[in-house]
Amino acid sequence: MKFALLLTSVALSEKDYHGFKVIRASWESSEQTELVGSVLERLDTINLWQPESFENINYTRTVDFLVSEKEAFEFKRRVGNGADVVTLIEDAGDIIAHQATEQKRATRGLRGASYPYDQFLTYSQLEEWILANDDGELMSSEIIGETYEGRNIYGVHLGDQDPTSNKKKVFMECNIHAREWITPSTCKYFIYMLKSAKNGVDLTPSSFSMQELLDILDHNWYIIVSMNPDGYQYTFDSDRMWRKNREPNQGSQCVGTDLNRQFPVGHLTEGGSSNKCSSTYAGVEAFTTKEAQIWREWFMKLRNSGGGDIEAQLSVHSYSQLIMPPWATGRVAIPEDPADIDYQMRVSQRMQSALFNVHEKVYRVGQSRDVVGYPAGGTTEDYSYQTLGVTLSWVLELRDTGAYGFLLPADQIIPTAEETVAMFIEVSKELSSRN
Ligand SMILES: [Zn+2]
Numbered sequence: 001m002k003f004a005l006l007l008t009s010v011a012l013s014e015k016d017y018h019g020f021k022v023i024r025a026s027w028e029s030s031e032q033t034e035l036v037g038s039v040l041e042r043l044d045t046i047n048l049w050q051p052e053s054f055e056n057i058n059y060t061r062t063v064d065f066l067v068s069e070k071e072a073f074e075f076k077r078r079v080g081n082g083a084d085v086v087t088l089i090e091d092a093g094d095i096i097a098h099q100a101t102e103q104k105r106a107t108r109g110l111r112g113a114s115y116p117y118d119q120f121l122t123y124s125q126l127e128e129w130i131l132a133n134d135d136g137e138l139m140s141s142e143i144i145g146e147t148y149e150g151r152n153i154y155g156v157h158l159g160d161q162d163p164t165s166n167k168k169k170v171f172m173e174c175n176i177h178a179r180e181w182i183t184p185s186t187c188k189y190f191i192y193m194l195k196s197a198k199n200g201v202d203l204t205p206s207s208f209s210m211q212e213l214l215d216i217l218d219h220n221w222y223i224i225v226s227m228n229p230d231g232y233q234y235t236f237d238s239d240r241m242w243r244k245n246r247e248p249n250q251g252s253q254c255v256g257t258d259l260n261r262q263f264p265v266g267h268l269t270e271g272g273s274s275n276k277c278s279s280t281y282a283g284v285e286a287f288t289t290k291e292a293q294i295w296r297e298w299f300m301k302l303r304n305s306g307g308g309d310i311e312a313q314l315s316v317h318s319y320s321q322l323i324m325p326p327w328a329t330g331r332v333a334i335p336e337d338p339a340d341i342d343y344q345m346r347v348s349q350r351m352q353s354a355l356f357n358v359h360e361k362v363y364r365v366g367q368s369r370d371v372v373g374y375p376a377g378g379t380t381e382d383y384s385y386q387t388l389g390v391t392l393s394w395v396l397e398l399r400d401t402g403a404y405g406f407l408l409p410a411d412q413i414i415p416t417a418e419e420t421v422a423m424f425i426e427v428s429k430e431l432s433s434r435n
Contacts, residue, residue, distance in 0.1 A: 015239040018093030021072045022049065024402060026062040027083040033059045039078045043071045047241045049405050050320065051374050052258075053273055053280040061373030064402055066092055066241060088402050095407045096240045102410065117189050119410050120181050123151060123233040126226060129188065130154050137161060138198050138217075139191060144224070145294030148247040151229040153291070155298050158194060159220035168308035168431050170424075171299060171390075173224040173380060174316040176259045176291075178231030178242045179406045182398050182416055183316045187225045189417035190424065205418045207357040208425055216428045222302055222310075227291055228259055241406070243279045245291055252276040257283045260315070262292035265386045266329030266377025282378050295380065299388065311434075312427050313384035313393040316420075319405050320372070321363040322397040323348045323355075323423070326385040328368035330375025334382075340391050341367065347392060347430050351423040358419040361399065368395050392427065396420070 027036055037057050040046060048054070049064040057063055066089075067075065076085050089095065099120070106119040112132030115121055121129060134141045144155040160167055174187035193203045194213060202210040226232050230246035244256030254277035261272035261282035268274060272282035287293050303310055325344035327334050338344065348365045355363055369375040384393035399408055399416045408416070 014237065015241075016093060017066065017096055017240065018091065019069045020045070020066050020092045021069060021087050022064060022066050022089035022092055022402075022405060023072055023075065024062050024064050024086050024088050025075075025079070025083045027059050030059055032082050033057065035082050036063070036079055039075060040065065043067055043075060045071050048279065050402075051372070052243065053271070053278055055273065056271055056374035058374065062402075064088065064405060088405070089407070092407065095404070095409075099407065099410065100236075106410075117185075117192060118413050120185055120413070121188075122236050123226065123229045126184060126188070127152065127154070127229075130156060130225060133191065133195065135195075138195055144298045145290060147230045147290055148245065149230045149233075151233070153227065153229060153294055154225060156191065156223045156225060157220065158191060158223065159217050163305070164307065165220060166307050168219045169302060169310040170219055170221045170312045170314070170427065170431070171302065171310045171384075172221065172314040172316065173227045173295060175225070175232055176227040176315065176380070177317060178228050178235045178244065179240065180318040180398075181232075181235070181406065182318045182408050182413065184226045184232070185410075185413045186398060186417040186420050187223055187316060189414060190421050191223070191225075193417070193421060204421075205358050208354070208422055212425050213421065215432070216425060218432050219311075219428055220308070222298070224295070224298070227295065231256065231259075244281065245289055247289060249276040249281070254281075257281050257289050259289060259291045260317075260380060261376065261378040262286055262289050263378050263380055263383035265379075265382035266327075266333045266375075269333040269375070269377035270330035271328070271374060271376035272378045280376075286378065303388075310388070310390055311392065311431050313380070313388075313390045314424075314427070315380045315393075315395045316398065317395055318398040319400055319402070319408065320397040321361060321399060321401050322371055322395070323351055323363050323365045324368040324371055324381075324395045324397070326368065326382050326393060328372075328376040328379040328395065329382050330369055330377065332375075333377060337367070338385065344392065347426065348394070350430070351426040354422040354426045355419045358422045359415050361419055363397075372397075392430070396423065 045068040047066040140157045143152045145153045175184040197210045258280045264286035267286045273280045326338045384390040
C-alpha cells in the first residue's frame with residue numbers, strides 16, 4: 001500500500017465540475033450525426049456519458065454528455081436545429097459536492113460492518129466492510145490480486161464453504177468501470193440481504209420472499225465487489241467521472257485502460273479504442289491489465305476447483321436500465337446472433353418482469369449491441385459466453401435512465417439493490433431448473 005499512498009499524495013486536487021451541465025442530444029439522420037459528432041469532438045470540456053466514445057455516436061440513440069456551461073451554450077448554438085437538446089442536470093458540481101459531504105457525514109467515525117447501506121463507501125471503507133463481514137460460514141473472502149497502485153482486489157464467496165461442494169457456481173463482477181458507484185453498493189447490499197436472511201432478518205421487498213432469497217444458496221456465488229479499486233478510489237479523490245483503471249500507458253500522458261474492453265473476444269474491434277487517451281482505450285492486446293488478468297485467473301481457479309461448473313456470469317454496470325445477453329461485439333466481427341439467443345432472452349425476460357414487480361422500474365432487454373445502440377468488443381460478457389462457454393452471461397445496466405446517470409443519489413442504493421436481487425433470484429431459479 002505504500003506505493004498507493006505516495007501516488008495519492010501527489011495526485012492533483014479534485015477536478016471541479018461546478019457549473020457543468022449534463023446534456024442529452026438526439027437527432028434523426030446519419031447526415032446530422034456528422035454535424036453533431038464534429039461539434040461534440042471540438043468541445044474541450046466534454047465528458048461523454050452515453051455512449052462512452054465518439055466512435056459510437058449515431059442517430060439511433062441519444063447522446064448524454066457532461067460539459068461546462070459555456071460549452072453547453074456553444075454546443076446548442078452550433079447544432080442549432082440539427083438536434084433536440086435537453087438539459088438533464090443543471091449543475092453536476094453541486095450534486096458531486098452534496099454527495100461528497102453526505103458521504104463523509106454519514107460514514108464519519110464508523111468502522112467495518114457498521115457503515116450505512118444507503119451510502120456509497122470509499123474503497124478502503126468497502127475493503128473494511130468486506131473483511132468485517134467475512135464470517136467463514138455463509139461468506140468468505142480472499143485477496144485475488146493486487147492493482148497497479150497496490151490495492152487488494154477481493155473475491156467474495158457466498159454459499160457452501162465446504163470445498164467439496166457440488167453446487168453450480170455463479171460468477172459476478174461489479175464496478176469494472178470506476179464511476180458507476182451504484183454497482184459496488186448494490187453487490188454489497190445483495191450480500192448483506194442474504195446474510196441477514198440467513199440470520200432470520202427479512203430485508204426482502206414485498207414482491208419476493210425471504211425463502212426465495214435463501215434458495216439462491218442452492219448455488220455458490222462468487223462476487224468481485226469492486227473490479228477496479230484504483231479507478232474507483234480516484235473517483236473519490238480526483239475525478240468523479242473517471243471510468244478506466246489507473247495504470248499509466250507507455251509513451252503517453254494519458255492514464256488508464258477500459259477494463260471492459262480488455263478481453264479477447266472482439267478485442268479492438270468496434271467500440272474499443274486504440275487511442276490511449278480515449279475513455280474506451282482497450283490496451284494493445286487483451287489481458288495487458290492486472291485487473292483483467294486477475295478476473296481470468298480467479299475464474300479459472302474456481303472452474304478448476306472441482307464441484308459444479310460456473311453456469312452464469314453477470315457483469316454489473318450503470319446506467320440505462322438494461323438486461324443484456326451477448327453479443328456486445330459488433331456485427332462486423334461476429335455477424336451472427338448467439339446460438340443460444342432465444343434461451344438467453346427467455347431468462348432475461350423473466351428477470352425483467354421480476355425486477356419490475358419490485359419497484360415498477362422498466363429495464364429493457366436485448367443483445368448488448370442492439371439494445372445499447374452500439375457495439376463494444378472485448379467485454380467480460382462475450383469472453384464468458386464464447387471462450388469460457390458460459391451460456392448465461394449478461395451485462396446488467398442498473399438505474400437510472402439519465403435523470404442522474406452516474407450521479408445516482410445514495411437514497412436509491414437500497415431500492416436499486418432490491419430490484420437487482422430479484423434478477424439474481426431468477427438466474428438462480430433457472431440454474432436450479434436445469435439438470
Ligand atoms: Zn460500465
